[in-house]
Amino acid sequence: MSVSKRLEAASQFGTPAYFYDLDAIRTRIALLGDLFAGRFGVSYAIKANPNPALLEAIKPLLSTFDASSLGEVRRALAAGMPAARITFSGPAKRRAEITGAIDLGIGELVLENSRDARIASAHAVEKGVVQTVLVRINPKEVPRRFGASMAGTASQFGIDEECLEAELPFIQSLPGLKLVGFHIYSGSNCLHAEAIAENFEIFARIFRDAQKISGIAPTRLIFGSGFGVPYLPDEEGLDHEALPPLVNPIIDALKSEPAFKNANCNLELGRWIVGPNGWLLTQVVSEKQSRGKSIRMCDAGFNNHLAACGMMGSVLPRNWIFENLSNPAGETAVFTLVGPLCTSIDRLARDVHLPEVRIDDFLSIASSGAYGLTASPTQFISHPYPKEIVLRDGELFEATEPLRYHRYDQAETAG
Amino acid sequence: MSVSKRLEAASQFGTPAYFYDLDAIRTRIALLGDLFAGRFGVSYAIKANPNPALLEAIKPLLSTFDASSLGEVRRALAAGMPAARITFSGPAKRRAEITGAIDLGIGELVLENSRDARIASAHAVEKGVVQTVLVRINPKEVPRRFGASMAGTASQFGIDEECLEAELPFIQSLPGLKLVGFHIYSGSNCLHAEAIAENFEIFARIFRDAQKISGIAPTRLIFGSGFGVPYLPDEEGLDHEALPPLVNPIIDALKSEPAFKNANCNLELGRWIVGPNGWLLTQVVSEKQSRGKSIRMCDAGFNNHLAACGMMGSVLPRNWIFENLSNPAGETAVFTLVGPLCTSIDRLARDVHLPEVRIDDFLSIASSGAYGLTASPTQFISHPYPKEIVLRDGELFEATEPLRYHRYDQAETAG
Numbered sequence: 001m002s003v004s005k006r007l008e009a010a011s012q013f014g015t016p017a018y019f020y021d022l023d024a025i026r027t028r029i030a031l032l033g034d035l036f037a038g039r040f041g042v043s044y045a046i047k048a049n050p051n052p053a054l055l056e057a058i059k060p061l062l063s064t065f066d067a068s069s070l071g072e073v074r075r076a077l078a079a080g081m082p083a084a085r086i087t088f089s090g091p092a093k094r095r096a097e098i099t100g101a102i103d104l105g106i107g108e109l110v111l112e113n114s115r116d117a118r119i120a121s122a123h124a125v126e127k128g129v130v131q132t133v134l135v136r137i138n139p140k141e142v143p144r145r146f147g148a149s150m151a152g153t154a155s156q157f158g159i160d161e162e163c164l165e166a167e168l169p170f171i172q173s174l175p176g177l178k179l180v181g182f183h184i185y186s187g188s189n190c191l192h193a194e195a196i197a198e199n200f201e202i203f204a205r206i207f208r209d210a211q212k213i214s215g216i217a218p219t220r221l222i223f224g225s226g227f228g229v230p231y232l233p234d235e236e237g238l239d240h241e242a243l244p245p246l247v248n249p250i251i252d253a254l255k256s257e258p259a260f261k262n263a264n265c266n267l268e269l270g271r272w273i274v275g276p277n278g279w280l281l282t283q284v285v286s287e288k289q290s291r292g293k294s295i296r297m298c299d300a301g302f303n304n305h306l307a308a309c310g311m312m313g314s315v316l317p318r319n320w321i322f323e324n325l326s327n328p329a330g331e332t333a334v335f336t337l338v339g340p341l342c343t344s345i346d347r348l349a350r351d352v353h354l355p356e357v358r359i360d361d362f363l364s365i366a367s368s369g370a371y372g373l374t375a376s377p378t379q380f381i382s383h384p385y386p387k388e389i390v391l392r393d394g395e396l397f398e399a400t401e402p403l404r405y406h407r408y409d410q411a412e413t414a415g
Numbered sequence: 416m417s418v419s420k421r422l423e424a425a426s427q428f429g430t431p432a433y434f435y436d437l438d439a440i441r442t443r444i445a446l447l448g449d450l451f452a453g454r455f456g457v458s459y460a461i462k463a464n465p466n467p468a469l470l471e472a473i474k475p476l477l478s479t480f481d482a483s484s485l486g487e488v489r490r491a492l493a494a495g496m497p498a499a500r501i502t503f504s505g506p507a508k509r510r511a512e513i514t515g516a517i518d519l520g521i522g523e524l525v526l527e528n529s530r531d532a533r534i535a536s537a538h539a540v541e542k543g544v545v546q547t548v549l550v551r552i553n554p555k556e557v558p559r560r561f562g563a564s565m566a567g568t569a570s571q572f573g574i575d576e577e578c579l580e581a582e583l584p585f586i587q588s589l590p591g592l593k594l595v596g597f598h599i600y601s602g603s604n605c606l607h608a609e610a611i612a613e614n615f616e617i618f619a620r621i622f623r624d625a626q627k628i629s630g631i632a633p634t635r636l637i638f639g640s641g642f643g644v645p646y647l648p649d650e651e652g653l654d655h656e657a658l659p660p661l662v663n664p665i666i667d668a669l670k671s672e673p674a675f676k677n678a679n680c681n682l683e684l685g686r687w688i689v690g691p692n693g694w695l696l697t698q699v700v701s702e703k704q705s706r707g708k709s710i711r712m713c714d715a716g717f718n719n720h721l722a723a724c725g726m727m728g729s730v731l732p733r734n735w736i737f738e739n740l741s742n743p744a745g746e747t748a749v750f751t752l753v754g755p756l757c758t759s760i761d762r763l764a765r766d767v768h769l770p771e772v773r774i775d776d777f778l779s780i781a782s783s784g785a786y787g788l789t790a791s792p793t794q795f796i797s798h799p800y801p802k803e804i805v806l807r808d809g810e811l812f813e814a815t816e817p818l819r820y821h822r823y824d825q826a827e828t829a830g
Contacts, residue, residue, distance in 0.1 A: 045757075046797075047756075047757055047795075047796045050797060068756075068757040068796050069755070069796050069797050069798050071796070071797025071798060071799070072796065072797045074797075075797060089757065090755060090757055091701070091703075091712050091753070091755065091757065092700040092701050092712030092713065092714065092753070092754065092755035093700070093701070093755075094700055094714060094755075095700075112701075113701060113702075113703055115701050115702070115774070116701070138705070148758070148759055148760065149759065150759045153706060154705040154706040154707060154708035154710060154751065155705055155706075155710075155759065156703055156705070156710050156712050156753045157757075157759075160705055160706065188758075285507040285508070285509055285510075286506070286507050286508070286527075286528060286530050286531070287528075287530070288506075288528055288571055290553070290569040290570055290571070290575055291568060291569040291570075291575065292569060293569035295569060295570075295571050297506050297507030297571050298507065299507065299509060306721075306726075306792060311721075311726055311727065311728070312726065312760070313726070313758075313760040336569065338506070338507070338571045339507065340484070340505060340506065340507035340508075340509075341462075341483075342460075342462055342483040342504065342505055342506065342572075343563070344563055344564065344565045344570065344572075345563065345727070345728040359530070373794075374792065374794040374795050374796075374797075375792050375795045376792050377721060377789065377790050377791050377792045377793070378792070378794065379788075379789040379793065380462075380789050380790045381462045381483050381484050381486070381487065381789075382461075382465060382484050382486025382487045382489075382490060382789075383484050383486060384486070
């Protein structure tokens with residue numbers, strides 16, 4: 001993506017602003033179909049970025065939306081996705097979320113534990129329906145080189161692999177549920193094709209075990225992809241061209257077995273699709289030379305981008321990929337970039353090398369399409385809410401969402 | 416504060432909810448007056464907690480509100496504080512914030528650098544007014560044992576102490592400004608009375624230096640208090656009774672000097688006032704035994720309380736002070752508490768000892784009155800927005816703020 005569109009977006013709409021290249025995002029989803037030659041449908045994890053214009057733009061290219069809250073189920077419906085093509089996972093679904101999703105006719109409820117199952121079955125029976133469900137499984141192992149991992153240790157997610165024999169028969173015994181398949185998401189943000197293939201090999205083994213225990217012929221298998229994106233200047237991206245020769249044989253072997261003949265395989269991903277096609281745009285508001293450092297104060301801080309400030313699970317904050325959109329040919333110097341908040345932890349970059357950064361210059365932070373705006377404390381210190389700008393069919397539009405928090409009544413919030 | 420009011424609030428209004436004891440907060444502000452026998456007025460830093468019901472309740476007890484954004488200036492006005500009793504500080508004020516604050520008739524604009532000064536003076540001259548200003552100074556040193564420090568190193572805050580001689584004359588030469596005093600806030604969250612007194616001694620020295628350089632007789636001095644609150648079970652609170660014998664002589668000595676005779680001294684604080692009188696209330700939604708751990712999934716996670724999850728500047732996450740409101744007499748066991756988010760970093764507590772935690776139990780997290788709700792990414796994964804409940808004159812009220820983000824037009828966002 002050229003600098004000019006980002007500069008145009010910042011100048012035209014003002015900052016702070018998130019900028020999403022919907023055209024590139026659609027291309028990237030289409031690429032998945034080509035890469036795996038139709039072996040996988042794509043399930044988009046709304047949590048990565050729930051912007052309504054984005055959901056609407058990508059909906060035609062997906063098999064399903066994966067929602068992680070009832071609020072996200074409603075977002076999927078608002079984007080025009082039929083309820084039957086929404087899956088709903090999440091380790092702590094409130095009772096009202098489970099019953100609400102069934103009432104909305106959700107396609108697949110992903111059960112994370114037997115409590116989910118009991119509540120769902122009782123409600124389905126009461127309504128006189130049978131709810132289609134998947135069971136999420138938490139593996140004993142995840143290969144090294146995943147950025148964040150839920151597997152192998154104690155975890156709130158899914159049914160631990162070693163407990164399947166005890167728990168699957170109970171779930172299958174419940175009259176309101178129909179088990180049609182399994183879901184595994186054991187680690188995220190992996191940049192190594194071999195590790196992803198190794199992980200899928202583990203998934204295939206577990207799917208076979210779960211098939212044997214349950215006796216069903218699964219029609220749906222969800223592969224939590226873990227496809228990562230580079231955040232730091234020296235990181236190499238995932239070589240997606242390397243994936244098919246490693247991954248396709250795993251899927252082909254599985255599908256050649258009679259029990260898996262009708263298994264509809266899905267890649268669940270969010271970050272890999274939207275992350276690299278989003279930027280935070282910020283403007284330099286003020287400057288200060290202080291004790292040997294050239295400090296530039298920007299209009300966006302951790303209130304607008306928690307992850308880029310190293311505050312979302314990072315152990316050591318490191319500089320993300322910054323560009324000076326307004327002065328790309330300026331002489332390079334070293335800057336400290338901070339946000340507008342009255343706290344010393346509001347730091348965007350330390351000692352970052354950039355073309356001279358001047359007051360009023362627009363800067364961008366790359367890899368910001370996923371876990372950006374909605375994962376940030378936008379209310380902190382009552383600064384303006386960031387705009388959201390999209391590039392669609394080559395044109396710029398503002399797509400800032402009117403903030404609508406779902407207000408749940410007492411019954412709905414009860415656990 | 417007894418468990419029963421918190422339990423009542425959770426049961427009556429539902430969770431997740433922040434609970435603020437406004438009665439105790441008012442008592443705590445009054446305590447400051449007693450402790451220092453009128454030596455200090457109190458300036459409340461809105462950023463700690465901007466809840467409108469809270470601002471309204473404490474306004475009569477304060478000398479000023481300190482705002483850190485134009486949005487916070489508007490919050491102070493909405494709470495009924497006269498513009499003349501609002502101060503506005505912040506290291507990256509957008510141009511429109513400076514001119515907007517002057518247009519609103521703000522009492523004191525706190526200049527953090529000469530750019531603030533130039534913009535403010537030009538606008539005041541254009542309007543035919545003279546804007547009262549303070550200059551924020553960034554000390555060379557801060558005593559050890561402050562939780563977070565802005566002093567001593569390169570910092571975006573204020574004018575570095577060593578630059579006063581170069582910068583004050585310039586600011587004083589600007590025709591639209593009237594310099595009436597100084598502001599220092601060099602470190603926060605200190606639990607040691609001696610360190611706070613040592614810090615105030617540094618302030619007094621710097622105020623004397625700045626007085627000499629500027630030649631003014633200051634009418635206003637703001638002491639960024641740094642009074643801390645304990646967050647962890649084994650932390651001892653600040654012994655505020657120990658403060659007056661250490662601090663009062665510093666103030667009395669300063670005020671005995673002719674140049675400081677009319678100096679109105681103010682303590683700026685936020686955390687110390689509201690922090691200990693707020694709790695996050697959450698309900699247990701689900702449970703899981705996983706690989707030797709007893710996990711309880713709650714309806715609040717880092718989306719509702721970033722700091723308690725160790726994600727707001729902490730190096731090592733440590734368990735805050737949890738209570739099981741529903742089962743205080745239960746048998747103690749060890750639990751892992753997590754939130755509802757689909758990410759392994761959503762962890763409230765590791766191996767915390769609590770009376771048996773059962774599904775539907777209400778838990779509270781203490782020390783949550785400051786930097787709680789507004790410092791958290793409440794939109795993440797579209798979970799319900801937390802309620803805010805206040806205890807006022809012994810009665811419980813819902814005081815959830817209708818979310819109103821200020822939308823700035825293009826002119827207002829321009830740097």
